[in-house]
Amino acid sequence: MQILVTGAAGYIGSHACQRLLADGHHVVGLDNLHRGHITPMNLLAQQHPDRFTFIQSDLGDTPTVLAALNEHRIDTVLHFGALAYVGESVEDPLWYYRNNIASAIGLLDACDAAHDAKGITRFIFSSSCATYGDLPDDRIPVAEDAPQNPTSPYGYTKLHFEHILRDYATKRQRENNPIALTMLRYFNVAGSDRSGLLGEDHTPETHLIPVALNTALGKRESMSIFGTDYPTPDGTNIRDYVHVEDLIDAHVRAMNTIEIGQVEAFNVGIGKGYSVREILDSVKRVSGVDFPVLEGDRRAGDAIALYNDPTKIKSALGWDAQVTDIDEVVASAWAWFKANPNGYDD
Numbered sequence: 001m002q003i004l005v006t007g008a009a010g011y012i013g014s015h016a017c018q019r020l021l022a023d024g025h026h027v028v029g030l031d032n033l034h035r036g037h038i039t040p041m042n043l044l045a046q047q048h049p050d051r052f053t054f055i056q057s058d059l060g061d062t063p064t065v066l067a068a069l070n071e072h073r074i075d076t077v078l079h080f081g082a083l084a085y086v087g088e089s090v091e092d093p094l095w096y097y098r099n100n101i102a103s104a105i106g107l108l109d110a111c112d113a114a115h116d117a118k119g120i121t122r123f124i125f126s127s128s129c130a131t132y133g134d135l136p137d138d139r140i141p142v143a144e145d146a147p148q149n150p151t152s153p154y155g156y157t158k159l160h161f162e163h164i165l166r167d168y169a170t171k172r173q174r175e176n177n178p179i180a181l182t183m184l185r186y187f188n189v190a191g192s193d194r195s196g197l198l199g200e201d202h203t204p205e206t207h208l209i210p211v212a213l214n215t216a217l218g219k220r221e222s223m224s225i226f227g228t229d230y231p232t233p234d235g236t237n238i239r240d241y242v243h244v245e246d247l248i249d250a251h252v253r254a255m256n257t258i259e260i261g262q263v264e265a266f267n268v269g270i271g272k273g274y275s276v277r278e279i280l281d282s283v284k285r286v287s288g289v290d291f292p293v294l295e296g297d298r299r300a301g302d303a304i305a306l307y308n309d310p311t312k313i314k315s316a317l318g319w320d321a322q323v324t325d326i327d328e329v330v331a332s333a334w335a336w337f338k339a340n341p342n343g344y345d346d
């Protein structure tokens with residue numbers, strides 16, 4: 001296939017490009033490099049000079065995206081490009097709506113106009129379990145039919161764009177020119193590619209596993225657990241950590257399984273929760289470093305426990321997490337952090 005990957009230079013987007021190239025596809029990576037890195041793009045271009053093209057552009061730059069879609073005869077779009085910090089979205093909601101909605105509509109305009117207005121064939125959207133917000137206990141583990149009431153502007157950007165995509169798919173259906181649309185709602189994505197080429201390098205870094213790895217590396221003196229008085233067995237939050245390569249495999253399966261005219265949403269998480277303390281124990285075990293951990297206050301907006309009910313994705317896409325041992329997830333990330341203590345060069 002000929003595939004456009006938005007947010008290609010980011011953590012998840014770069015892993016997607018790598019897998020798609022390994023599978024023999026032609027890939028165009030698009031990224032404005034606001035938070036992404038050029039280094040992984042260069043690494044992939046060196047490995048696959050004939051099948052990988054990187055374009056530096058905003059995804060809302062409709063003329064540039066349209067030209068790329070037409071020139072490379074793109075049939076499938078994997079849309080990862082977005083701002084993705086809950087806290088930041090509370091501080092600057094308009095920026096989040098402009099980026100994750102207005103720019104994404106610019107992308108959709110290009111997808112609609114491509115190929116002499118026939119449009120692209122398949123669209124896969126990175127949505128989030130943040131679209132569910134706080135759920136009652138009887139909705140955990142979370143299935144796709146749980147109510148979606150986000151608690152942050154970030155979560156709303158993802159939910160609104162799901163609605164926009166559904167409306168767009170309906171329009172294509174009405175025009176007898178249907179599209180295959182998949183929305184994948186990620187739980188906590190972690191780890192990195194086990195060949196060691198790609199990693200996770202965010203600025204700022206707020207996610208639990210990379211923060212803990214940076215502390216193990218001595219780049220931080222200590223780190224904090226955000227809340228130890230939650231009603232969970234060890235008092236800390238519980239999350240579902242899905243390995244990034246398994247996450248990308250869900251996209252590949254959606255690409256190959258969801259048929260033209262179908263509109264589907266799937267949660268992507270392993271179906272098992274780990275507490276913050278369990279994650280930190282794993283990082284200490286894997287790294288062999290006993291770094292200082294402080295017990296801090298709760299972080300605003302954190303749900304108590306969130307983990308997936310993978311029934312739907314298992315039955316519809318045949319997807320199941322291959323990496324379920326948290327030490328394996330952490331070890332893949334630790335290998336890259338140790339080899340690249342300062343992250344990507346650029």
Ligand code: UFG
Nearest residue numbers: 084128129130188206207208211224225226237276299302
């Ligand atoms: N945590 C700490 N200390 C830290 C960092 C995190 O204790 O230094 C805790 C958090 O309080 C939380 C858990 O570790 O309980 C996981 O936190 P992350 O920041 O790694 O991930 P979140 O669960 O907050 O966020 C993830 C995705 C978001 C998505 C959200 C939906 O990264 O994109 O799930 O709930 F929106």
